[in-house]
Amino acid sequence: MAISSARRHAGLLANRREFLRLGCRAVTGLGAAGALGQLGGINALAQTANSGYKALVCIFLFGGSDANDMLIPTDDAGYAAYAGVRRAIAIPRTNLLQATNAGSSTYGLPPSMPGLQTLFQTSKAAVVSNVGMLVRPLTRAQYRANQQPVPSNLFSHSDQQQQWQSAIPIGIAQSGWAGRIADQIRPLNQPSLFPAAVSVNGNSLFLVGQQTQPSQIASPNIAVTGQQNRPGDLERLNALQQILTLSNGVTLVQAAGSRINDSLVVLRQANDAFANLPSLTTPFPTTSIGNQLRQIVRLIQIRGAVGLQRQIFFCSQGGYDTHEDQPNRQPQLLADLSAAMLAFNLAMEELGLSEQVTLFTESEFSRTFQPNASNGTDHAWGGHQFVTGGAVKSGFYGTYPSMVLNGADDSGSRGNWIPSISLDQYGATLAKWFGVPDSGLTTVFPNLANFPTADLGFFKT
Amino acid sequence: MGYGSAIRFLEQASYGADPASIAKVQAIGRAAWLAEQFRAPMTPLPDALEATPGGSQEGMSRLQTTWILNALNAPDQLRHRVAFALHSILVVSAVDLGEHRQYVPYLRILHEEAFGNYRRLLERITLNPAMGRYLNMLNNAKANPARNTVANENYARELMQLFTIGLVELNPNGTPKTGNPASYNETHVSELAKVFTGWTSAPMNGAAPKFRAPDNWAEPMIPIEAEHDTTAKAILPGVTIPAGQMARQDLASALDAIFNHPNVGPFVSYRLIQRLVTSNPSPAYVDRVARVFNSNSGGVRGDLKSVVEAILTDPEAGTGAGPYSELNADQGSLREPLALTLNIIRALDMRSNGGLASTVSGVGQNLFYPGSVFSYFSPFSKPGPEFQALNATTAMNAVNLIYRLASNGLGSAAVLDLNPWDQLATNPDALITAAANALNRGTVNSNVRATILQAVNAQTSNRMKAITALYLVGASPQVLVKR
Structure with a gap:
């Protein structure tokens, strides 16, 4: 499908016209309420210090990553409590990589995460301890007596993934919290019609807004087959797009047609921009997560070409459901994660965007502190998440769980930690840094007011 | 009919x-x-073929x-x-x-x-060793206080959540009961996990049965009673399996109770x-x-x-x-990528050597490699399960797949005899009718037909007219959605 440059140029102009025509249709679909909301939002956003580009990048660790083995106490008392429960699967103390501290308690990373240790050492990483889904603050006594509302279907992968992505702990969510952030910051991206929210690995609720729709751009070159600038080729492509948008009143047919057409429009514009991609010298690991973060770098590099001041990205890594053989399975995953996170941060430094791009983790739940019969761990609740980038105030945030089975932090008997920080607080801190006005934070996180603070303080400003 | x-x-x-x-x-x-x-x-x-001399399977x-x-x-x-x-x-x-x-x-x-x-x-399926490995019933031992371990909960949880009962009590018509009452709680999961303890690979080559035996994928798992938890187990609301049963008895009791859940x-x-x-x-x-x-x-x-x-x-x-006689406007389903591909190949009476897995994977369905215990698509995804896999990349790949099918672009994985279509191309109306007969139950919306006709007429060879008609009918959303 090689296309000579003259021909490519001709096609590019046609694509642009097409994009504007079809893109306008997509925006009018937002309706009057969306348009008015935008106008109101411009003033609110103009009052905050929002000049310059920013991006948020989420890595979702699918399967429920065991946080107990991602941040381990290294002081005498803490390590003894850890090893006393973990026993056969405990990571030896001498192998831990010192990372951070909270008062006299010190914490290390597993030996598989030297890249993340580098980010802590260079003051570009923070950890938020025991964060998870909550409806409101909760104690063990309240949980066991059913005295407070709790997220529905705790410990279920699918439900907790949806909740971590939507910040809606009860009921069926129609949008994700990053999508609602994209709604909020739309005035900053005007007049670009390119999606602010992009996944590089499949669809995710996380990026779906109430007014804006995400796209998915997994590769730098994917184009329509059969377009060789022969006579009739462009007519065929235009006919395809017309057919995809013709209305016939059937719900699924309409949904499929418009989703495919929107995809063609976005990919054609992205491909035009990718054709002039600046170089990057930072090497990336050729793992799945490394390739995904490399693709996100490309999408950041075309920010000017597609006219965006704010971008939000979603990528993911699977395999964390370590019910079995955790000491062999989790370290490989964390090694890939750590190396890719370091490469991404180095790439942002190379592009001069270190302070403007924040990379953070999510996972649907952590895992039982007490192991199971298969050298593995089972589904649990609160866990630790990492935030990295030049804007981050490096350090430890929150309260490490008590590590006592059946203790005050345990919802059950196996070390299913009740979160001491809610996802709402974690997300709101990221959203505020990103430029969402205070007035918009409760739209993005409906339960935020149930918690004592909306800013956990892990950014410098 | x-x-x-x-x-x-x-x-x-x-x-x-x-x-x-x-x-x-x-x-x-x-x-x-x-x-x-x-x-x-x-x-x-x-x-399976024999492993290679180096041992690789x-x-x-x-x-x-x-x-x-x-x-x-x-x-x-x-x-x-x-x-x-x-x-x-x-x-x-x-x-x-x-x-x-x-x-x-x-x-x-x-x-x-x-x-x-x-x-x-x-x-x-419960006793199949691949499932045993996938959801960790294989070599799952009873609680061991010395090692501070308890039974692995994975199979117990997913058997109930994904294979049989689901998280919420249902009405007989499948809608959730008022207030979304939970079907069971965490304690039931931990208790059911004890049922699935003690199971290991069947012995091979006359070996004596033992726990954590060498993998035997061909035969159902067998129980080793010493590793089976024999305490009483409250596996569901109102259902307690008595203490002292053997592993097979526990399994039968649990599966009977689960299978009979309304x-x-x-x-x-x-x-x-x-x-x-x-x-x-x-x-x-x-x-x-x-x-x-x-x-x-x-x-x-x-x-x-x-x-x-x-x-x-x-x-x-x-x-x-x-x-x-027709499905109503809300019904039908987006064809899953496997079905989309095979439906078109059969509809056009194409020959294939079967080598289509990587093509289908590009459209969003990696055959036999679903991404998680939630399979290829979530049953709850809206507007339909298959939309979960339809994104910009897979949508482009789907459209391109149809072009390749229509233009013999997939090598011997899908071979179309285009000669009869070339002959039809001298009459573009008849060509579009024939494509719609094969791919869209004989119907084609008049606006779609007019649009396709325009594109067909812009082609300069009968071959490209034929390809264009098949491509545009095949990629129309009316065909992508089965109804």
Whole structure:
């Protein structure tokens, strides 16, 4: 499908016209309420210090990553409590990589995460301890007596993934919290019609807004087959797009047609921009997560070409459901994660965007502190998440769980930690840094007011 | 039966409507066709090749290719369709079990039990070692205070959540009961986990049975009583398995209790309807099928043959008269990538060597490698499960797949004889009608026809006219959605 440059140029102009025509249709679909909301939002956003580009990048660790083995106490008392429960699967103390501290308690990373240790050492990483889904603050006594509302279907992968992505702990969510952030910051991206929210690995609720729709751009070159600038080729492509948008009143047919057409429009514009991609010298690991973060770098590099001041990205890594053989399975995953996170941060430094791009983790739940019969761990609740980038105030945030089975932090008997920080607080801190006005934070996180603070303080400003 | 109705039925009950099968269904009708399919012998699945001298085991690609070839050509079409639907519910992924010898015994159970009883299917799947490895029942030991370990909860949790009952109590029509009452709680999961302790690989070559025996993928797992938890187990609200039972007794007690939970009929029916017919079935449709699951004409619970028949002959599948002669505007389903590919190949009577797995994967469905225990698509995804895999990348790949199918761009994986289409191209109207007859039940919206006609007329050769007509009809959203 090689296309000579003259021909490519001709096609590019046609694509642009097409994009504007079809893109306008997509925006009018937002309706009057969306348009008015935008106008109101411009003033609110103009009052905050929002000049310059920013991006948020989420890595979702699918399967429920065991946080107990991602941040381990290294002081005498803490390590003894850890090893006393973990026993056969405990990571030896001498192998831990010192990372951070909270008062006299010190914490290390597993030996598989030297890249993340580098980010802590260079003051570009923070950890938020025991964060998870909550409806409101909760104690063990309240949980066991059913005295407070709790997220529905705790410990279920699918439900907790949806909740971590939507910040809606009860009921069926129609949008994700990053999508609602994209709604909020739309005035900053005007007049670009390119999606602010992009996944590089499949669809995710996380990026779906109430007014804006995400796209998915997994590769730098994917184009329509059969377009060789022969006579009739462009007519065929235009006919395809017309057919995809013709209305016939059937719900699924309409949904499929418009989703495919929107995809063609976005990919054609992205491909035009990718054709002039600046170089990057930072090497990336050729793992799945490394390739995904490399693709996100490309999408950041075309920010000017597609006219965006704010971008939000979603990528993911699977395999964390370590019910079995955790000491062999989790370290490989964390090694890939750590190396890719370091490469991404180095790439942002190379592009001069270190302070403007924040990379953070999510996972649907952590895992039982007490192991199971298969050298593995089972589904649990609160866990630790990492935030990295030049804007981050490096350090430890929150309260490490008590590590006592059946203790005050345990919802059950196996070390299913009740979160001491809610996802709402974690997300709101990221959203505020990103430029969402205070007035918009409760739209993005409906339960935020149930918690004592909306800013956990892990950014410098 | 009308031509269009025959195609719709075949797209629900087989991997697509080729000219021969359309003629057959039109001649003998749904009931006789189904009866013939229920009797059709099972096309065998191939055994794994011997490991190479270096010890490396055969991977999945020959199995994928063979299975696709069978789905395209084998006489037992309905069995393939139902087995794959069951695979989408009772998931084992080659992401973790990527050797032919691991995967094929699991797949055989689905083919063998496609028209059998769900209780028996559950038991065979529970004891299948690939499932045992995938969801960690294999070598799951009872609690060990010295090691501070307890039973692995994974199989217990997913058996209830994904295979049988679900998290919320259901009405008989599959809708959640008022207030979304939980079907069971965390304690029930931990207790059920104790049932699934003590199971290990069957001994080979005359070895004595022992716990953590060498892997034996070909035979069901066997119990080692010393590693089985014999305490009493409160596995569901109101259901306690007494202390002191052997592992097989515990298993039977637990599977009986789970299988008889009132959720199972609507739970399984809803998912099978989604896989075969429509993404958003009405509660009344689910209710009609669930009643058959609960008790078929002979009073048997869980008879899949009766359930499949009820699904495919229901008025809401488009089999009825009047309002049911067409599906209503909210019904149908986006063709899953595998079905999309195979439907077109069969509709155009193409030849294939079966080597389509990587192409289908690009459109969003990696055959036998579902991404998680939630299978290829979530049953809850809106506007339909298959939309979960439709994004910019897979959408572009889908459109490009159809171009390649129409233009012989997939090598020997899909070979189309374009000569008759070239001849039709001298009459563009007839060309579009023929493409719609093959790919869209003989219908084409007048606006779509006008648009295609314009594009066809802009082509400068009969070959490109033929390709353009097939491509644009095939990629129209009316065809991408099966209804």
